[in-house]
Amino acid sequence: NAGVTQTPKFQVLKTGQSMTLQCAQDMNHEYMSWYRQDPGMGLRLIHYSVGAGITDQGEVPNGYNVSRSTTEDFPLRLLSAAPSQTSVYFCASSYEGAHGANVLTFGAGSRLTVL
Amino acid sequence: SQQGEEDPQALSIQEGENATMNCSYKTSINNLQWYRQNSGRGLVHLILIRSNEREKHSGRLRVTLDTSKKSSSLLITASRAADTASYFCATDAVGANSKLTFGKGITLSVRP
Numbered sequence: 001n002a003g004v005t006q007t008p009k010f011q012v013l014k015t016g017q018s019m020t021l022q023c024a025q026d027m028n029h030e031y032m033s034w035y036r037q038d039p040g041m042g043l044r045l046i047h048y049s050v051g052a053g054i055t056d057q058g059e060v061p062n063g064y065n066v067s068r069s070t071t072e073d074f075p076l077r078l079l080s081a082a083p084s085q086t087s088v089y090f091c092a093s094s095y096e097g098a099h100g101a102n103v104l105t106f107g108a109g110s111r112l113t114v115l
Numbered sequence: 116s117q118q119g120e121e122d123p124q125a126l127s128i129q130e131g132e133n134a135t136m137n138c139s140y141k142t143s144i145n146n147l148q149w150y151r152q153n154s155g156r157g158l159v160h161l162i163l164i165r166s167n168e169r170e171k172h173s174g175r176l177r178v179t180l181d182t183s184k185k186s187s188s189l190l191i192t193a194s195r196a197a198d199t200a201s202y203f204c205a206t207d208a209v210g211a212n213s214k215l216t217f218g219k220g221i222t223l224s225v226r227p
Binding site for chain 1: 145146148150155156157158159160163165203205207212213214215216217218219220
């Protein structure tokens with residue numbers, strides 16, 4: 001079981017460039033989400049999805065797009081990268097069956113630097 | 116805005132001592148969870164406590180919840196150097212559609 005796989009692990013972009021952070025899970029989890037982690041700020045929710053074809057905004061959605069065409073994949077797109085998007089990005093998935101609550105399994109993270 | 120706020124921000128103890136970390140939150144919750152993050156890694160779920168529970172144990176972990184004070188504490192007993200990590204509380208707020216909101220985290224250092 002691979003769990004939650006994020007690619008790439010590291011990426012350097014120039015301001016204005018676009019890119020997609022990939023996230024895939026092999027646990028058949030319905031719920032998937034993207035967080036960003038910045039020093040002193042903890043984790044902040046960007047976008048989330050409760051199932052294929054359904055996405056919604058989190059706390060800091062501006063500058064990011066997501067789609068959920070399959071249960072397994074939840075890519076995060078940066079349309080025009082800005083230095084303020086320099087961060088570590090985490091993808092997470094869950095289902096409520098095991099705990100009767102939303103317990104997250106995280107990927108290893110993607111460190112993005114925007115110059 | 117952060118729902119959960121951990122306290123202290125940083126904690127340094129000797130191996131074998133107990134570590135106590137606190138979390139306060141603002142609104143009604145369905146459950147509260149604690150996660151650990153080792154340096155450069157993703158977060159790992161440790162323990163969950165529901166709003167109708169007051170205390171739970173898992174190995175060397177003990178978590179308490181006081182809904183009247185909107186606070187929780189995580190106790191790690193007999194700490195080990197391997198417990199060195201950042202610890203986050205996360206709340207599943209009522210009406211939040213199962214979204215988890217994380218605090219800023221506590222950095223725990225356990226000295227050998």
